[in-house]
Amino acid sequence: MPPYTIVYFPVRGRCEALRMLLADQGQSWKEEVVTGETWQQGSLKASCLYGQLPKFQDGDFTLYQSNAMLRHLGRSFGLYGKDQREAALVDVVNDGVEDLRCKYVSLIYTNYISFADYNLLDLLLIHEVLAPGCLKAFPLLSAYVARLSARPKLKAFLASPEHVNRPINGNGKQ
Structure with missing residues (x-):
């Protein structure tokens, strides 16, 4: 055992x-x-x-x-380490690793979004309108668009007539 x-x-x-x-x-x-x-x-x-x-x-x-x-x-x-000084240095390294682990944990377990995400999402959705399927070659970007677009309040907005019927550009090109 x-x-x-x-x-x-x-x-x-x-x-x-x-x-x-x-x-x-x-x-x-x-x-x-x-x-x-x-x-x-x-x-x-x-x-x-x-x-x-x-x-x-x-x-x-x-x-x-x-x-x-x-x-x-x-x-x-x-x-x-071979003595207390080396042990202290090992602690320093391990504490640095722990700091990095905490950032990783925050990244994977926190549901956060920044204003830059909305800006990027808008641009990617415009690309999809101008060149349908253009993101298929980019699975991470496609997943990103799908994930953000699925947020309940954002999904409702994207499906609303206000969004759907609003022209992308003022010059009529789409």
Whole structure:
């Protein structure tokens, strides 16, 4: 039975660096995969420190907070520098990585939109009118137009007579 257990959702998320470290160090571990349904039931969440996963077990020692887990294993496997100064430098690098991770998390989990998105959407929709199908060769742009155009209030506006019947240009060319 492996001494390590990772309790987490079925994603890479906050545990993949931990898994990579264990794999690279030749360690085996057990995964306890938590489904969204199980998490929503609340009993596991209530038992977790800060009400969060991941949860990591090293034998009878339980840790929460992914960076604490990495530091623990870093010390255990001699991956935390040769002295306190090197350990402090490793912390600096890891904290920088954490800053970047927070920006990534904000990017993928935040539903935000800027005024520039409306400007770009307008231009791309005009291109579609002037050259129907012109975005087909650009799947990311096509997906972008579809995603923004599907926002409920914007979708209603784009389908409204005020928008549909308004000329694109003042010179009559379309």
